[in-house]
Each structure stands twice: as C-alpha cells, then as structure tokens.
Amino acid sequence: MDKINQGMRWQKMVAGSLCGLVLLILPSVIFKSQYFLYLSSLACIYMIVSCGLNITMGYAGQISLAQAGFLGIGAYTGALLGSTLGFWVTLPLGGLIAFVIGLGLGFPSLRVKTHFLAMVTIGFTVIVYLVLMNEQQWTGGPYGIFNIKKPSIGPFAFTSPAAYHIVVAVVTFILLFFAFWALNSPWGRAFKAIRENEGRAEMLGVSIRNYKLMAFAIGAGYAGVAGGLIGPLFGYIDPTMFALGFSFLFLLMVVVGGLGRFEGALLGAIIVAILPETLRFAEQYYPIIFALAAVLIMIFMPKGSVSFVDWVYKKLTGKEELQLTK
C-alpha cells in the first residue's frame, strides 16, 4: 500500500513540476513585447526571493529585513566577477556567499528576540548599502555598474529578452523545486513541528536553533541567487536598487501572498511584480491599495491572499484547500 502511494506521489511530483516548468517558461513563447518579458522575469526573480524569505519567516518565524542586502551581494558578485568567471559560476557563487554571510549573521543573532533580529537585519542591509555606495573603487559607488552581459552557453548567447527569460525561468524552477522538495522532506516536517509547537518539537529532539539558522541562511542564499539574475536583466545595477525599502517590500510580498504556504509566497511575488499592470487605471493609488491590502490581510486573512485561491478551489472542486506542501 505504502509503495503504491509512493509511486503515485512520484508521478504527481513529476507531472506537477513539469507543469510548473512549462508555466514559468511560457512567457518567452507567448510574449513579444519586451516589457511583458521583463515583467515575467521580474516576477520569477521575486518568486525566488519570496520563496526563500518564506522559509525564513513563514516556516521558522524569523523576521528578516536583510533580503535587499543579500540581493545586493548576489548582484554585485555577478556584476564584478561575471566578466572573468562567467555568469554560470557567479550565479551560484553569489548565492553561496549570501548563504555563508547568512550563517555568520544568523548564528549570533538568532538567540535574541524576533524584533531584535529584525533590527540586526535592518542594520545589515544599511551597512551593505553604505559599503556599495562608498567603496567606489570596487563597486562603482553611486554611478553603479553598466553593461552587465547576459549569459551564454558556448556560441549561443541569451541576449534577447525572451532567451534570457528562459534562463531566469529555469533557475527559478530549480530553486523552487529544491525548496518544495526540502519542505516535504523529514527536514521540512521538523519545521512544521517547530512552527506549531516550539516546546514540543524541542522535547522530540529537534534542535530549534540549528533549524532556524538553516532557514535564515537558505533565505539569504535564495536572495543572493536572485540578485545574480537582476544584473543581466537590467544590464545595470546601482546601490539604490538594494536599499532598505526593498527589504520591507519583500516582507510584505510574502505576507500578502500567504505566510508559511509555499504557493502563497509565489502568489505574493506575482502580485507585487504584475498586479500594478492590471490596476493601471489606479497607478497612482496602487502603492496605497497594496499597503492597505497588506494591513487588512494581516487582520482578517492571516493566511494571506492564497486563502482566497483556496476558497475558489473549494467552490470549484468541493475539495479541501489547494495545499502543495502537506
């Protein structure tokens, strides 16, 4: 019985992930306008950040405002080393550097209270920003870095927006798949145990601190990789793209989507990247609407806007919540 279930699960997983991959790449095929392609790539990059931050925040309950800083670390790693090492090396390298810094930052500060961690991470983002701004001889300072090349494999260069979106989509897919797999592994289930009852989880032998540290560092690493994708997308980076305000935005992105739900974080990323387009009639008011929605969601819909999707799904199928992670 167990074996059959296992087989079914594998089939489902393969079908589901193929479906996801196709959806992520789809924009390269259907969109001709480079603006829509740009939006799609941006949505993918936000999904990576949001997915990582969701592990930190939604699963491990840590408020992190360091995401913009890690994004900056990834982006500058790619921009400064990309010409010598190549995109395919710097992309994971940026993630790795962010991951290691995340471990270093998280290790001492996870023992303090949640809002203190928020403060340490704010400090981190501000310091990264100051270094990027002031160490002009290395980072270009406020002038930023120009002409960041899009990647290539052998003779084929992903220079067109459509081709580059494929790169972004595939990287996004790999990272999301890994997160999905990890959250469904025994390791991920320990997270849920912690989230539900910290004291009991500890009694069952889960080392809470190590798990939280891991969650924080994974969130950092994801932001680092996302940063590496930003440089080639814009062809240009400067420190203002990694200022503290973006950390707050990423945090709200996860919250509006659905804290602690895998698909919620993705929904949040899509809302932030694409919804301003559909609300074009209210462009000026969009930030207000978004912030207001975030406040109301926190009060009335603590599970985020993904619970609205659940509701639709339930109406359509009569089944329970559409929940990808069990």
Added chain:
Amino acid sequence: MVRKIWLVSFLAIVACTFLLSSPVSAQQDKVTLAIVAEQSGGGAVVGERWTRGVQMAGDEINASGGILGKKVEFFIIDTKTEAPVAVAAVRKAIASNPFAVMGPVYSGSSIACMGLLAEAGIPQFVASESPNIATKNDPKNPNTFLSSLNVDLSVQKVANWITDVLKTKKMAILWVNNEFGRSGKDALKKVLTPKGVEIVIDLAAELGQSSFTGELARVKSSGADTLFVYMNEEESGKVLPQIREMGIDKQMKIIGETTILTEDTLRLAKDAANGVQGHVGLSPAAAPLKPVTDKYFAKYKEYPDHNFYKGYISMYVLKAAVEDNKSFDQQKFRDRMKNRVFCRKDYPGILMDVYYDGKGDIDRQTFLIKIENQKQTMSGILQPMNPGNFAGCK
C-alpha cells in the same frame, strides 16, 4: 491532481489575458512622445516640473499647428524615482513606439535606461546633468541628449569665477552622497586643484540628512575661505540655517551650483539663504527666460525650477530638429542633433542659443546668481564654453 493542473492553467491564462490587453497604437495625424519621469517618490517634485515644462511647450506647439502639421500627444509613465522602475517604464514606453522619450530627471534612472532606448532607436532627452551620459552614448550615433550643461562643463565654466572673482584659495566641499553630489565633488576637485585652489576638506552628507552639526564643525575648523555646497534642494534648504547658526557664513563664502539657488531651497531655508552665490544653467532670475517664467507663475502660482525650463526647451529643440529634417525619421533626427547650433532668432521657443556637440552634450550661456532678500538675482553672465560655435547666431 488533474483538476489542480487545470485550475493553475486557468489562473495563468487569466493572468496572461490581463497582460495582453494592452498598448496604445500611434495615430497617423499625431506624433506620440513618452514622458518617462519621476511622478512619485523622492524625485516627485522635480519630475513634475520637468513634465510641466514638456507639456506646456507641447500645448503651445499644438496651438500653433503642431510639428510638421502633426499634433503632439503625450503619455506619461512614472519611474517612482527608482532606477529599476525607470527601466521598466522605458520598456513600457518602447512598446507604444513613441517618436522620442522625454526624461527621466534623475541621473541613475537616466543612465539605467538610455541603453534600451539606443537599442530601440528612440531618441531621448534627459534632465540629468551627469557627465557620464555623453560617455555612455554611442560616440558615432548619440541617442540621449542632455538639456543643460553637464556637471563637468559647468564646473569648468565656474572655475574661473571661483579663482578670479571670489579669489578662493582654500575650499571645503559638502556633497550629498548620490550620483549628483559625487560627480560634482569629483569634477570640482579635478578642475580646481590644477588652478591652485586647495580642497581642504570634502564631506559627504546622506540623502535627506537633517542635522549637519558634525560636518559643519569640521568645515568651520578647516580654515577654508569658501564652502561649496553640492547637495539637492532639500538638504541645501536644511543646511543653510545651520550654517548661519554656527556663524560659518561670516567666516567664508557660501557658494553652490543650481540646486542651492532654487525656489525650493529658498522656501525651506528662508532668510538663511541670503548671501549665497552660485552658478545656474537656467533660472527664473535669468532675463531671457522671463516670458515663460511669467507664464508658469500665472498658471501655478510659484516660480519654476531649472527642470521646468529644461523640459520646455527640449520640446522646442525637438521641434526645430524635426522641422529642419522635414521628416519624423529618428535616425535623421539623431544626425541633425550632432554638432549643431540652434539659434534663438530662428527658433524663438528655445529661449537661448544652444549648441549640441557630437556626443549629446550641450553648451550655452549660463548665469551667476546671488540670493538677496530671499530672491534670486542675476549678478552675471558666463559665456558659452566655445563661443565660436555660436557664430551663426549673431
């Protein structure tokens, strides 16, 4: 599971249809221009002035028959004063295929998106004064055009005034830590040091900084005879009262470039701005600009800043170049904008003779301004860098 897939696909299709239901298509009897500028965020004020300038000129042009018989039509896209949003905004603008893009104002945003426009072959006028724009243009085929002198050129012009008229020996610089302040500080150091002016101290201020005590204490004890303030309007407006409070204005001359002399700075600094001197490209105090200044004042009940004039004049430069070509061909437009002088006597709308070099940079007369009784007053005119280029305008 199958149902799940259906549901996800359904949602994706909904999202796509939302996205595809888009852009504006150009009409035959109209020429479309995109204003990509700061409508919100930290640059909202200057972005709005630039937009007003472009639109005021556009309305005037339409009232007098348009460009080559075509009415000018604008659509505005907000950059939210963020470089990435500016890049997105320009991509959005390109989708509607405008003849040219007007803006943005901020240097970071301008530089971030100029490459995209060069690729798309759509000319761009920016309000930025960054010296980096001309160097980022394709040297053979510049696509992005400034609307006032870049910082390097301004500083070269003002250097003689600093050494000969002010007789500065030791200078302190207070600069705001962004693209604008840093390029100004770098240019000042580069130009003034060989002329025998010692830069005794240069101090960075943060964007939006409020208390300058620490910095000013250092300026005060630096032994400088001149303080050059290279900051945006808001920081300038905050620092001037503190300069006066610490008695620094009695110890040294306070000078600056453009931003410290604008109405926005005066509004915040009040009488603490009195006595400040400096150099501006375009200002309400400049006599040749008076007709437009009055028109602006009548409409908005305030004095414009330099960004308004930049937008206004750029529209008329665009009109002049297109009408010379007798066509809306964008490549011909770029060619026409190379090494070209536009004279006020031929094109009254441009207000002052202006020369475009082969790289997108600009040259023209500029003004020395002094603040008296919280008003800008013109105290002198600086001739263009290369007066020879303007020979045809006599």
Added chain:
Amino acid sequence: MIEQLLIKGLSLGAIYAMIAIGFCLLWQSSRLVNFAEGEFVTIPAFLMVFFYSVLKLPFAPAIIAAIIVSAFLLGFVMKKTLVDALIARGNTPFVVTTIALGFLVRDSLTVFATPEALHFPSMIPQTPLQFGGAMFSSLDLWNIFVAAVVIVCLHLFIRKTKQGKALQAVAQNREAAGIMGIDVQKMILMAFVINAVLVAFSASLAAPIYMVKYDMGNELGLKAFYAAIIGGFNQVKGALLGGLLVGLIEIFTAAYISTQYKSGFVLIVLIAVILFKPEGILGTKEQL
C-alpha cells in the same frame, strides 16, 4: 568644538529619546513593537501644518489641536482597531502590520498631501546663542528643556499616581496584574495615548530641523528604535539614555570618524549591544 557637538548632540538626542520612550511604554504594556513609530511622528507633523497653514489657526492652538487629534488617532483609534485585532496573535503579526501601515501613511501622504518638504516654524524664536566656543540656537536649549519636562512629568506619573503604578505592574507581569484586578486593556490604551502625545511633542521639536515631509519619520523612527534597544527596551530611563547616546554618536561620528559611514557606526554599536547585552545598557533581563 566639543561643547558645540555636545549641545547639538543632546538637542537631537532629546528628540530621539522622547520617541524611544514611546516605544518602551508600548513594549512594557502590550509586548508589541511598533514599526510605524516613525510615521507616528510624521502624522502629527502634518496635522500641525494642516491646522497652522491650511486652517490658519494661531500657532499655539494649532499645536495643541494636533496633539489632541494625534492622541485620538494614534492612541485611541490605533488601540481599538489594530492592537485589539492583533494582540492575541503575538508580536510578529503586529510588527508586519505596522510595517505595512508605515507604507500606507507615506504613500497616502505623497499622493493626497504633498511629496515636497514643508517649512514649519519653531515654537520659540530662533536666536543664536554663544557659549564658549559653541554656537547654537535657542531652539537647542528648548528641545532639551521640553524633553526634560515631558520626561520628568512622565516619570512622576508612573512613580506617583495610581494609574502609573498600575502600568508598572502590567509591565512587570501582565498575568499577575490582571489577577490583581488591574484593567490590562485600559493600561495598554493608556500607553498608546501617552505614546501618541510623546510623538506629537517630538514632532513639534523635529519639524523645524527635519522639515515636514512624508518620509521624515523613516530616519526618526529608526534612530528612536536604535535608541530604545541600546538603552534598554524595558526601562524608560534606558530609552532616555539611548536617545541621548544615539544623538551624540551620530554627531561625533560625523565630526571625528567618517561622514560617509556615519549611519553605519551607530548600527555597529547597536549590533554589539544586541549581541553582548541584549537587554540594553540599562535594561533588565526579562523572561519571554
């Protein structure tokens, strides 16, 4: 030069301290951290401009009206809506909500009021003063004086009145205070109202220096937060010390260490405090 920096640092620190004390009172009574505290300063500042420049009220009534309205909005309304809805779910949802609230305030002000910085006169005439080598203005002494009066009054209120003692009891142990018959909800409401009055006072002091602008609260809120943590989150005197320290560090760093990294230096102090003495310099350990 030193006395110059000292006076200016204290004058700035006085403003931070008042906001930081607000933070502490909220934390003590409700165990909540308000990430929109900076915007709580912006709102009364805009109210003052509204009453003074738009409604053309005389100066003093304009300020008093702003304080009353802000006590109602940021104290009473805030408690009855957001706090009551979220307090049962702990601190984290409240932190996130107030971050969103901060965005909401800033974006609304830029769209519905103005994105420009506005000049606002100070409460007393700005006359230059000289003391030794220090040149400063009457405003600096006024800042220190107002902050001192407000803080002394608050201290007397907490130590001497029945209400204040009840607040102290809640701060020490909410459950026990509840059992003893203290109306905990009322105490939380009181803390929010006091906080609203404190930020309104600090807004009146900050407006002439910071100018009234939609994002003026960003820096003020962060600095006050640093101050509260450095001094000690659960002690009013800690927040006072923290506020003054942050003001002094800011100015001395710019004068002696680095202007480019001045906002980084106070953060290094902050991170050191969090790592080595998380309860703050004057704070006491608390069980949570």
